[in-house]
Amino acid sequence: MRKVPVTEAVGMILCHDITKIVPGCEKGRAYQKGQVVTTEDIPKLLDLGKKHIYVWEPEDDLVHEDEAALSLARHAAGPGLYWDQPNQGRVNIRAAREGLLKVQASRLYRANSLEDIVMATLHNNRVVCKEQVVAGTRVIPLAVRRQILEEAEKICSEPGPLLSVKPFQPLWVGIVTTGSEVYSGRIQDGFCSVIKKKIAPFGARLLGQIIVPDDPDVISKEIRMLIADGAGLVMVTGGMSVDPDDVTPAGIRASGAEVVTYGAPSLPGAMFMLAYLGHVPVCGLPGCVMFNNSTIFDLILPRIFAGERISRPEIVALGHGGLCEECEACRYPACSFGKAT
Template sequence: MRRVKTTESVGMVLCHDVTKIVPGEFKGALFKKGHIIKAEDVEALLDIGKEHLFVWESDDLNIHENDAASRIAQAVSGNSTELTCPKEGRVNVLALSDGLLKVNTDILSAVNSVEEVAVATRHNNSYVRKGDTLAGTRVIPLVINKEKVEKVEEICAANEPIISVKPVQSYKTGVITTGSEVYSGRIEDRFGPVVIKKLEDFGSPVLHHTILPDDKTQIAEEIHSLIDQGLELVVITGGMSVDPDDATPGAVKAAGADIITYGTPLFPGAMFLLAYIADVPILGLPGCVMYHKATVFDIILPRILAGEKLARQEITRLGHGGLCLDCPQCHYPHCSFGK
């Protein structure tokens, strides 16, 4: 950058914010860094005592912060993303569709290890909606050596994209509500409707809903019946505790499923079950799903619908950030739960 007279600055790019202060009325930026000075701006600048300015001077060794942020954002972005225009040296990466945010955290760390480069993202495996901000990119100084930006581009070109959105799929789903008290009509089923609504909100229609007693054999037979009908996801509500009458885990085992986990380090949701019969996921949901806004179900379901087949190790990692704080007003997903 170089220092120039304000009267000779028309057409040049400001390297800094210019602050205007009117006591008791206004204090803020009259012009922000990156602003291209117009003829009509000169008098306004002189009125606040700015007879000289620092302006951007192009050369072959350095890149302006706006251009650098744009190039870095382009380098880190993958499927279903778009970029904003630079604003105050920052470019945001936005979601082009609903889906599961995937962040390559190892490569993100490598990029942020390049001096004077900063890329900040949302948490990996967050469910995002079209238009959501996924990440922000910028450089720390007003200008940066182009070799640093090229280093970021080199790192990204050699790896999978750091930021992408994985679409969720529509799964043909069957729901089994268990509980002899519900089956007999002694109490109303309040669990099934909650689960069905969540599934439909993700675009997965519930094609079959059955209410069964706490009978291991009947539940196991119904699991196979749903799969034989071509359903792609089976969700079982209730019967997940260690009480003698709760039969769901035993029924899933009796059905011949490969049980990935019975129990998760997520509160609420510790008594969750995940299993597979071939490629069909079987989810056993604890009672907390019925009355908590955010539970293990909200963390696992988007990953299932994005086609991911989860291993036990991925479940055990959820303990870090797996504690819901039971806030008086739930702000999920804008909180740390499941992150």
């Protein structure tokens, strides 16, 4: 790569994109890397404020920015991802399917700690749509040292890819609705319709809803029966507070499920309960799920449908970012809610 005056560049190969910016009107690529500079290009380049340009002279120790960005994308992108062609030195990585984005954050930090390496991603555990841009990568100079690029490639690919998109599994879902007031018909249940809307994007199938009184033995029996009938996820609604008549947590424990947590550092959703009966998650849902746009339920649900088993330390980590701002126009998941470091 060599810096030359624009007026002396005729016949030389441009080694970088040149951007044209018209304030308030446009920003785009005026010249593309690899283009041979002609006599007609000289006044145009001067109009763009270019007195000098870089032309390409291959060196064994240097890798051009486009080639480097493509290589970084290829090494970082795992299952469920693909990448675009370079544009002004940047390569975008896109989701090839709907699913749960997984980012190995500690390795991403290591890669970005290398000189001249840039990779930006969406947050880990973000639900993404097919063809959505989930990451972008580039190098800072027009050509990067091969040794640095190879080190970044190693970080991006070992062990396993830096980025991936897990597909959602179409689980059968069972609902146990507790509350003597609902069981007796005094009031109508408000949970089931909300849950149906929440699980629909994941391709879930509703196995059934069972309404029971505030009786731990009955609650536990119905949880076990739903799982025996094929439920891959059981949600128990109502009775999650600490009032004397709220016995849902006791009913979940009585089913034999292993409790991961009762209580979560998330607002709304502090009274959430997560347990596992074998490999089947059992969730105790607090009342806020009926009334708030985004709660702990929205943070946990995608991971369950992606087939992940959630641990207590992962729940604890939600405290950083676990406060929903309850915006007038909800933007979740394009916001900070639940974005633990």
